[in-house]
Amino acid sequence: MAKKKEAKALDTTTEEKIKSAARVAFHKKGYAATRTRDIAEEADINLALLNYYFRSKEKLFETIMFETLFSFMQNMAMVLNDEKSTLEKKVELVAEKYIDLIIKEPNVPIFMLSEIRNNAEGLLEKLPIKQLVMNSSFFKQHQDAVAKGKITEPNPLHFLMNLLSLVVFPFIAQPLLQGIGGMNNKQFNELMQDRKKLIPVWIKATMKAK
Amino acid sequence: MAKKKEAKALDTTTEEKIKSAARVAFHKKGYAATRTRDIAEEADINLALLNYYFRSKEKLFETIMFETLFSFMQNMAMVLNDEKSTLEKKVELVAEKYIDLIIKEPNVPIFMLSEIRNNAEGLLEKLPIKQLVMNSSFFKQHQDAVAKGKITEPNPLHFLMNLLSLVVFPFIAQPLLQGIGGMNNKQFNELMQDRKKLIPVWIKATMKAK
DNA sequence: GTCTATAGGGGGATAGAC
DNA sequence: GTCTATCCCCCTATAGAC
Numbered sequence: 001m002a003k004k005k006e007a008k009a010l011d012t013t014t015e016e017k018i019k020s021a022a023r024v025a026f027h028k029k030g031y032a033a034t035r036t037r038d039i040a041e042e043a044d045i046n047l048a049l050l051n052y053y054f055r056s057k058e059k060l061f062e063t064i065m066f067e068t069l070f071s072f073m074q075n076m077a078m079v080l081n082d083e084k085s086t087l088e089k090k091v092e093l094v095a096e097k098y099i100d101l102i103i104k105e106p107n108v109p110i111f112m113l114s115e116i117r118n119n120a121e122g123l124l125e126k127l128p129i130k131q132l133v134m135n136s137s138f139f140k141q142h143q144d145a146v147a148k149g150k151i152t153e154p155n156p157l158h159f160l161m162n163l164l165s166l167v168v169f170p171f172i173a174q175p176l177l178q179g180i181g182g183m184n185n186k187q188f189n190e191l192m193q194d195r196k197k198l199i200p201v202w203i204k205a206t207m208k209a210k
Numbered sequence: 211m212a213k214k215k216e217a218k219a220l221d222t223t224t225e226e227k228i229k230s231a232a233r234v235a236f237h238k239k240g241y242a243a244t245r246t247r248d249i250a251e252e253a254d255i256n257l258a259l260l261n262y263y264f265r266s267k268e269k270l271f272e273t274i275m276f277e278t279l280f281s282f283m284q285n286m287a288m289v290l291n292d293e294k295s296t297l298e299k300k301v302e303l304v305a306e307k308y309i310d311l312i313i314k315e316p317n318v319p320i321f322m323l324s325e326i327r328n329n330a331e332g333l334l335e336k337l338p339i340k341q342l343v344m345n346s347s348f349f350k351q352h353q354d355a356v357a358k359g360k361i362t363e364p365n366p367l368h369f370l371m372n373l374l375s376l377v378v379f380p381f382i383a384q385p386l387l388q389g390i391g392g393m394n395n396k397q398f399n400e401l402m403q404d405r406k407k408l409i410p411v412w413i414k415a416t417m418k419a420k
Numbered sequence: 421g422t423c424t425a426t427a428g429g430g431g432g433a434t435a436g437a438c
Numbered sequence: 439g440t441c442t443a444t445c446c447c448c449c450t451a452t453a454g455a456c
Contacts, residue, residue, distance in 0.1 A: 014421080029328070032243035036450065046423055051451055053421095107327075113382050114324055117317075118239070120385035133390045153408060157391050157401065162412065165379035170371050172323050172382060175330035180343045181367050191367065198363060202372065205419035206412040224439080246432060256441055261433060263439095427452075434445075 015053050017043045023064050027107040030114055031061050065115060068108065069127060075101070080138035087141040088204065095167055095199040099192050102171045110172045133160070151207045162206060166199045225263050227253045233274050237317040240324060241271050275325060278318065279337060285311065290348035297351040298414065305377055305409040309402050312381045320382045343370070361417045372416060376409045 011017060021043035025034045036057050040047040054060035079085075079093045102109060116123055133139065142159055145151045153159070170177060170192060178188050221227060231253035235244045246267050250257040264270035289303045312319060326333055343349065352369055355361045363369070380387060380402060388398055 030240065030242065030324075032240065033328075035448090037448090047450085048424080048452080049422060055451095057450065110320070110324055110327065113386065114240070114320060116385050117320065118243075120389075124385065124389040129386070130390055130392060155401070155404075157387065158404070158408065160390070161380050161383075161387065162376060164383065165375040166372060169375035169379040169382070172379070173371075173374065175326050175334065176323065176339070177367065177371065179330075179334040180340055180370075182340060191365070194365075194368070198368065201419050202416040205415040209411050209415035245430085247430090257432085258434075258442080259440060265433095267432065421456105423454100423456075425453085425455100428450090430447105430449085432445105432447090435443090436441100437443100438439105438441075 014043075014045060014049065018045065018050055018053055018060070019064065022060050023068070026061060026064050027068070027105065027111045030111065031118075036060075065123065066126075068112060069123065072108075072112065073127060073129060073132060077132050077136075080133065080136040083137050087138065087145060088200065090138055090141075091163060091203050092200045094163060096196045098167050099196050102168070103189055103192060106171055106174060109168050113172075145207070152210045153206075163199070163203060166195070166202065170195070224255060224259065228255065228260055228263055228270070229274065232270050233278070236271060236274050237278070237315065237321045240321065241328075246270075275333065276336075278322060279333065282318075282322065283337060283339060283342060287342055287346075290343065290346040293347050297348065297355060298410065300348055300351075301373060301413050302410045304373060306406045308377050309406050312378070313399055313402060316381055316384060319378050323382075355417070362420045363416075373409070373413060376405070376412065380405070 012020075018039065021039045022034075025039050025042065036050055037047055039060075040050050043050075050060065054063065075097065079090055079097065082090070082093075085093065138160075139156050142151065142156045146154045151159070174188060178184070181187075181191075183191070222230075228249065231249045232244075235249050235252065246260055247257055249270075250260050253260075260270065264273065285307065289300055289307060292300070292303075295303065348370075349366050352361065352366045356364045361369070384398060388394070391397075391401075393401070
């Protein structure tokens with residue numbers, strides 16, 4: 001008793017150091033292309049320690065993957081289930097919050113979606129993502145708006161897809177878009193900042209479109 | 211002289227068999243997670259032959275990657291540069307054509323974008339993607355429309371991003387969306403079929419939004 | 421808990437016969 | 439061109455000292 005909870009400041013415990021290094025590596029290169037040696041080196045510990053703490057590369061990956069998915073869902077849930085905000089406000093919040101979030105961690109979306117694709121059943125069945133979305137205030141408000149004739153397309157999945165598409169896709173295609181537009185990272189991020197304001201306007205326009 | 215161009219029917223030459231198997235494997239699992247042994251087995255040839263034809267896994271990958279990117283760009287160029295179609299018509303064509311294309315090969319978008327991310331400079335500098343888009347009829351028509359006050363947001367990159375986002379992203383997030391919506395593949399594809407008609411309507415709505 | 425050293429296996433590539 | 443057999447490196451995981 002003395003070692004376990006000492007360093008909670010910035011570099012944290014050994015276990016946390018390993019997880020931080022693993023998170024960066026897995027998010028950047030995915031499971032297959034990441035080597036445990038790189039993680040150990042980046043965490044500034046020995047390779048054996050990694051297995052001491054996490055038993056195997058796969059277990060370590062599962063830990064990181066679960067935390068990444070969980071954090072994503074938690075953020076999502078917070079916005080979609082806020083009973084006090086209108087549907088329009090929720091759209092604004094999703095755009096603003098996720099654009100900020102992804103600018104900080106631009107590799108997370110493609111990482112998540114790639115790895116989910118490799119292991120679809122396994123990963124998703126453990127998290128109650130379906131209920132989270134289908135029972136959300138967001139979905140109820142969408143149904144109301146459809147009933148009142150404020151939204152023409154009745155399928156809420158299209159609405160959610162459109163919102164996520166406009167927010168997330170540009171980051172997934174970032175290198176391609178920078179190639180097309182001749183932009184550096186700073187210019188690209190400025191473009192994404194624009195979208196915080198633009199996406200809610202566009203989404204609103206699609207609601208009444210026919 | 212007699213072996214090289216005999217089988218052009220369906221299963222094609224040995225080289226083509228290897229490429230077909232490699233294409234499927236790489237598209238599905240990416241470079242790192244694909245084993246040359248799997249490709250050889252799937253192509254129904256010996257592992258040594260793979261190296262005889264392509265010298266290395268990496269060279270084989272580059273071949274597949276280049277062809278995939280080239281095919282994508284060629285399709286893009288054909289639509290964006292058709293001088294005879296209006297901007298609205300081009301939007302319709304992109305939606306229709308790419309949704310059909312991606313339903314047939316649902317792994318290609320995330321494959322392309324993942325691997326581009328791993329090797330951004332190298333892969334994109336070889337293809338004239340910037341000129342292709344920036345000099346396209348599509349971009350000129352967009353500029354015209356902006357000048358005539360028919361489109362409020364003047365940056366053509368936003369326009370292109372929005373179109374590609376709405377078309378491509380749902381496929382990238384397919385397993386997640388199927389999880390949320392409780393859909394099987396057939397139901398998902400039907401939803402994508404809807405979008406062929408819906409996306410042009412939505413895009414048109416965003417043009418005039420403010 | 422942390423290290424060094426090494427076992428053990430998998431995967432890419434090649435030698436050489438046919 | 440195509441095969442079998444094999445090399446050899448690299449990576450994960452573990453044994454065992456401290």
